[in-house]
Amino acid sequence: MNSQTYHKSMALTGEPPKSLSIGQKLAVLLGLSGLGILILAAFNVNFPNKTLWMTLSLSAISIGTIWFSWDAYSQKIPGIKNDGVWFKSISSRGLWGWVLGLVLTGFYIVLYFYPEYIGLVSEGDNKGVIGLFDPLSKFLSGNPASQWFVYGTLYTVAILVFGIKFLWKFRHNRYERLRTWSVMFFQLAFAFIIPELMARLNGDKILDGGSLPYYDLKNIWPLNYYNFEGYRIKAFLSSGEIGFALLIFGILSIFVITPILTYKYGKRWYCSWVCGCGGLAETAGDSFRQLSDKSTFAWKVERWVVHSVVVFVTLMTTAVIYSYLGTDTSKYWLTKSTFLIGVAVLLTLVFGWAMIFKRDQLQKDAQYGAIGYFVIIIALIGFHFFSGEGEVFLFKSGTLRKSYSFLIGSIFSGVIGTGFYPIFGSRVWCRFGCPMAAILGFQQKLFSRFRITTNGGQCISCGNCSTYCEMGIDVRAYAQKGENIVRASCVGCGICSAVCPRGVLKLENGPLEGRIDSNQVLLGNDVDLLTLVNKK
Amino acid sequence: MEHIVIIGNGIAGVTAARHIRKLSDKKITIVSAESEYFFSRTALMYVYMGHMKFEHTQPYENHFWKKNRIDLIKGHVTKVNTRDKLLHIDGVPNLHYDKLIIATGSKPNKFGWPGQDLDGVQGLYSKQDLELLQQNAPNNNICKRAVIIGGGLIGIELAEMLRTRDIPVTFLVREDSFWNSVLPSGESEMINEHIREHHIDLRLGTSLKEINSDVKGKVKSVTLAETGEEIECNLVGLTAGVTPNIDFLKDSGIELGRGVKVNRFLETNVEDVYAIGDCAEQREAIGNRRPIEAVWYTGRMMGETLAQTICGHRMEYKPGHWFNSAKFLDIEYQTYGWVFSERRKKENEAHFHWRHTKEKLCITIAFDKDSETLLGINTFGIRLRHEVFDRWLSEKTTIDFVMEHLRDANFDPEFYKNFESQIVSKYNSDFGKSINLKKKNLKRIFQLS
Numbered sequence: 001m002n003s004q005t006y007h008k009s010m011a012l013t014g015e016p017p018k019s020l021s022i023g024q025k026l027a028v029l030l031g032l033s034g035l036g037i038l039i040l041a042a043f044n045v046n047f048p049n050k051t052l053w054m055t056l057s058l059s060a061i062s063i064g065t066i067w068f069s070w071d072a073y074s075q076k077i078p079g080i081k082n083d084g085v086w087f088k089s090i091s092s093r094g095l096w097g098w099v100l101g102l103v104l105t106g107f108y109i110v111l112y113f114y115p116e117y118i119g120l121v122s123e124g125d126n127k128g129v130i131g132l133f134d135p136l137s138k139f140l141s142g143n144p145a146s147q148w149f150v151y152g153t154l155y156t157v158a159i160l161v162f163g164i165k166f167l168w169k170f171r172h173n174r175y176e177r178l179r180t181w182s183v184m185f186f187q188l189a190f191a192f193i194i195p196e197l198m199a200r201l202n203g204d205k206i207l208d209g210g211s212l213p214y215y216d217l218k219n220i221w222p223l224n225y226y227n228f229e230g231y232r233i234k235a236f237l238s239s240g241e242i243g244f245a246l247l248i249f250g251i252l253s254i255f256v257i258t259p260i261l262t263y264k265y266g267k268r269w270y271c272s273w274v275c276g277c278g279g280l281a282e283t284a285g286d287s288f289r290q291l292s293d294k295s296t297f298a299w300k301v302e303r304w305v306v307h308s309v310v311v312f313v314t315l316m317t318t319a320v321i322y323s324y325l326g327t328d329t330s331k332y333w334l335t336k337s338t339f340l341i342g343v344a345v346l347l348t349l350v351f352g353w354a355m356i357f358k359r360d361q362l363q364k365d366a367q368y369g370a371i372g373y374f375v376i377i378i379a380l381i382g383f384h385f386f387s388g389e390g391e392v393f394l395f396k397s398g399t400l401r402k403s404y405s406f407l408i409g410s411i412f413s414g415v416i417g418t419g420f421y422p423i424f425g426s427r428v429w430c431r432f433g434c435p436m437a438a439i440l441g442f443q444q445k446l447f448s449r450f451r452i453t454t455n456g457g458q459c460i461s462c463g464n465c466s467t468y469c470e471m472g473i474d475v476r477a478y479a480q481k482g483e484n485i486v487r488a489s490c491v492g493c494g495i496c497s498a499v500c501p502r503g504v505l506k507l508e509n510g511p512l513e514g515r516i517d518s519n520q521v522l523l524g525n526d527v528d529l530l531t532l533v534n535k536k
Numbered sequence: 537m538e539h540i541v542i543i544g545n546g547i548a549g550v551t552a553a554r555h556i557r558k559l560s561d562k563k564i565t566i567v568s569a570e571s572e573y574f575f576s577r578t579a580l581m582y583v584y585m586g587h588m589k590f591e592h593t594q595p596y597e598n599h600f601w602k603k604n605r606i607d608l609i610k611g612h613v614t615k616v617n618t619r620d621k622l623l624h625i626d627g628v629p630n631l632h633y634d635k636l637i638i639a640t641g642s643k644p645n646k647f648g649w650p651g652q653d654l655d656g657v658q659g660l661y662s663k664q665d666l667e668l669l670q671q672n673a674p675n676n677n678i679c680k681r682a683v684i685i686g687g688g689l690i691g692i693e694l695a696e697m698l699r700t701r702d703i704p705v706t707f708l709v710r711e712d713s714f715w716n717s718v719l720p721s722g723e724s725e726m727i728n729e730h731i732r733e734h735h736i737d738l739r740l741g742t743s744l745k746e747i748n749s750d751v752k753g754k755v756k757s758v759t760l761a762e763t764g765e766e767i768e769c770n771l772v773g774l775t776a777g778v779t780p781n782i783d784f785l786k787d788s789g790i791e792l793g794r795g796v797k798v799n800r801f802l803e804t805n806v807e808d809v810y811a812i813g814d815c816a817e818q819r820e821a822i823g824n825r826r827p828i829e830a831v832w833y834t835g836r837m838m839g840e841t842l843a844q845t846i847c848g849h850r851m852e853y854k855p856g857h858w859f860n861s862a863k864f865l866d867i868e869y870q871t872y873g874w875v876f877s878e879r880r881k882k883e884n885e886a887h888f889h890w891r892h893t894k895e896k897l898c899i900t901i902a903f904d905k906d907s908e909t910l911l912g913i914n915t916f917g918i919r920l921r922h923e924v925f926d927r928w929l930s931e932k933t934t935i936d937f938v939m940e941h942l943r944d945a946n947f948d949p950e951f952y953k954n955f956e957s958q959i960v961s962k963y964n965s966d967f968g969k970s971i972n973l974k975k976k977n978l979k980r981i982f983q984l985s
């Protein structure tokens with residue numbers, strides 16, 4: 001060992017392989033000019049031909065991003081493209097990472113709390129950025145734009161253009177490509193176009209003259225925590241058979257469709273093939289996936305926080321539904337008390353099943369489950385005894401709903417979840433906040449064919465898998481023990497498998513038997529030792 | 537309480553420590569000089585390439601060691617006194633042991649080339665080597681060209697690393713095709729093509745004569761043996777294999793060959809002293825294995841085995857079927873069982889080789905000429921399931937059986953294009969057979985009844 005370099009503890013940092021090429025610089029310029037138009041609009045520069053300028057702006061942003069990615073990947077040999085990720089300041093929590101984080105956070109704060117700053121006008125014509133999007137919105141749904149329409153458009157554009165980037169980056173990997181086409185499709189069709197077109201039906205004959213609530217069909221309760229609120233139920237019920245069908249679909253989605261698909265494929269069918277939050281994380285957020293915290297401490301925080309959100313959303317939804325139900329069975333079969341009993345029975349069944357049949361797989365999670373369950377049950381009893389008119393327990397149900405929507409719906413999923421991509425990684429919301437992910441995860445862990453199989457003894461403990469797991473799962477900890485990865489939080493993005501240089505990991509739907517098996521001694525060693533140590 | 541001292545916190549030493557802790561309450565101390573905590577040597581390249589930070593190469597969080605009562609001492613062991621069971625450690629008081637495990641790994645080979653100790657000449661083994669490389673070759677302004685000597689697994693990794701910073705690389709390989717002492721010619725040829733595709737100046741059948749210095753004692757160029765050509769460069773990477781890192785044991789009374797001599801129980805000639813990992817040399821090679829096996833997996837397996845012995849369940853080191861893997865730039869390589877190159881092939885070994893017409897994919901299956909039993913498989917760009925091949929090797933299946941069930945062994949990600957039918961039809965036409973490929977079957981794969 002060379003003593004000269006021996007004591008020096010030089011930081012192992014490096015330089016980006018190269019600065020931007022000329023093509024990339026031009027692409028950045030083009031993209032920024034598109035953003036520039038939006039910023040000018042935000043400062044109330046009045047653009048005469050709105051359709052033209054909005055098109056110019058979105059095209060410049062899109063073409064700039066696509067051009068940039070083309071320049072970055074098209075000339076390279078297909079394969080893993082992570083060179084310099086930890087040297088670039090934007091993807092390693094450097095200066096540009098923080099700047100971007102602040103900008104995004106600021107954008108979300110304006111969007112959620114000060115939409116008037118970007119031109120929302122409640123009476124009369126919109127101004128600013130929102131005004132710029134009026135023609136498009138009118139073209140699709142017939143109504144003027146709102147801040148949500150602008151956001152939805154930008155969101156869709158982001159998934160599409162960064163989706164194209166991702167498709168090039170992973171062009172050697174068909175799993176990644178198909179999955180990305182899928183999220184791009186669901187965002188464009190289900191989240192963006194269909195609901196706008198549905199709005200055109202409002203007042204129409206086929207809806208019996210009723211109006212459907214805005215409904216992104218792939219958004220399932222509890223992700224769309226508001227789906228069963230009174231005004232929506234009324235709207236569904238007043239919109240003829242279609243409205244009724246949609247309401248039934250919403251209920252089936254969570255209680256029937258979701259469990260079946262999760263059993264067969266794991267929660268990935270939703271989290272990385274369909275969901276819009278996942279879609280954004282996988283495309284626009286891809287450059288930040290490595291920033292997720294892998295420590296066991298973070299895992300502990302994750303379990304507490306995400307399960308508290310589940311408890312919160314269950315209580316909130318129960319309270320909201322409870323508050324608009326009646327007490328008289330002769331008017332409507334579903335009354336306040338039937339409903340409460342129903343919820344309690346359902347939860348007890350699920351909890352009892354898990355405790356009785358899945359005890360061995362629960363380990364530490366059991367206590368979280370038990371605590372959550374008892375909190376809910378006690379609250380339900382509380383509802384029954386301490387609620388007055390319009391009030392549930394000690395709160396107004398509206399207050400509960402408002403705080404959920406503020407804390408979880410806005411602050412967590414938007415401001416922190418997306419705004420902090422460049423700081424905490426791309427799936428902060430999915431990991432710590434999303435109640436849907438937690439419910440799917442609970443099932444994935446206990447009752448699903450999905451696992452990531454570890455390939456015998458081939459792991460070299462290099463750590464690529466853990467580093468690039470956006471959910472902060474320490475994949476290596478399992479792989480180097482020869483243990484399959486069966487984790488509630490795994491969204492099945494497949495990146496760990498893609499980046500593994502030794503072909504150790506395979507996402508697959510296999511038999512339930514032998515799904516979780518930890519080996520103290522790995523395949524490749526003496527068979528006698530294997531049987532001695534691994535016997536159970 | 538019995539005190540187990542381990543020199544070396546690599547995969548071998550750390551695995552032994554972890555398993556001893558699982559099996560017993562003994563006091564465990566690991567002494568190591570290179571880094572405070574265990575890290576994965578195989579991941580060094582990714583740090584230079586910016587895929588990971590150094591912390592990411594550490595498989596256990598820092599609190600792991602304390603929690604598992606494994607004491608860590610950072611220091612270089614200069615001498616082992618086996619009579620008094622004492623270790624002399626640089627800058628640290630002497631340490632007494634009851635049982636000693638030597639797991640000190642390897643160091644890069646140097647073959648006495650003129651100029652091999654110049655500034656700018658280095659190997660790639662340790663964390664310090666990585667730091668040195670960062671100094672010698674931070675970018676292509678300071679390092680205008682690098683020359684790599686030795687066409688093995690570390691050589692090609694170093695070439696890949698330097699190319700991520702756009703440093704021109706000349707890669708000197710003594711053999712007439714890359715790694716063809718190990719790989720059959722078709723595979724070796726495919727890797728040659730892939731290396732060139734990455735704009736690496738691959739010079740086959742070329743060896744080093746000397747390394748030349750500028751006035752300040754820094755490397756200036758290398759001269760080739762065959763042609764006398766001089767190539768200007770700022771970095772010379774020596775990657776012509778490794779040797780056990782055991783110089784400090786010279787006068788300890790522990791028997792040394794190229795490595796620390798051990799029997800099948802991983803015991804040295806001195807009582808209570810054991811050796812595992814890269815630095816251990818079997819007195820007699822086990823099967824087709826080499827006496828010194830400098831790979832990650834064998835270090836781990838020796839650690840797993842020795843822990844049993846130390847904890848009172850004396851056990852022979854009896855590795856199962858050979859397997860290994862690597863990645864050549866973008867091409868993943870896996871091997872199960874034995875496939876030898878033309879040079880080392882045995883009398884009875886026959887090969888079936890398939891290569892994709894366009895993409896860089898190929899496989900070679902070795903089988904016995906007479907009995908047609910499977911001997912091993914090499915695969916490039918296609919992942920295979922370790923358990924399935926391990927089972928087939930144990931069951932001594934025939935190559936026909938393997939062909940028929942090839943789909944069971946595929947481990948590529950879902951939705952990947954599969955090539956089994958192409959492979960089998962080539963097999964049928966090469967050997968005049970008529971094998972029908974079976975469908976993938978989960979019951980067979982997972983051995984369910």
Ligand SMILES: Cc1cc2nc3c(=O)[nH]c(=O)nc-3n(C[C@H](O)[C@H](O)[C@H](O)COP(=O)(O)OP(=O)(O)OC[C@H]3O[C@@H](n4cnc5c(N)ncnc54)[C@H](O)[C@@H]3O)c2cc1C
Nearest residue numbers: 544546547548568569570612613640641813814830831832
């Ligand atoms: C760049 C690179 C890539 C590799 N890639 C692969 C791969 O893909 N697959 C594979 O199977 N293998 C690979 N290998 C080989 C593999 O890393 C080694 O076989 C393995 O690390 C050996 O482990 P070990 O525990 O025996 O020794 P080491 O990991 O070398 O650990 C020994 C430790 O002991 C310390 N030490 C030595 N002497 C003393 C002393 N006197 N006092 C105190 N401490 C001392 C050393 O500093 C070192 O930290 C690679 C090696 C390198 C260098």
Ligand code: SF4
Nearest residue numbers: 469490491493494496
């Ligand atoms: S474990 Fe793998 S598949 Fe699951 S979320 Fe992490 S990287 Fe994605």
Ligand code: SF4
Nearest residue numbers: 459460462463465500
């Ligand atoms: S990336 Fe592959 S080899 Fe590396 S630690 Fe993960 S599973 Fe093991």
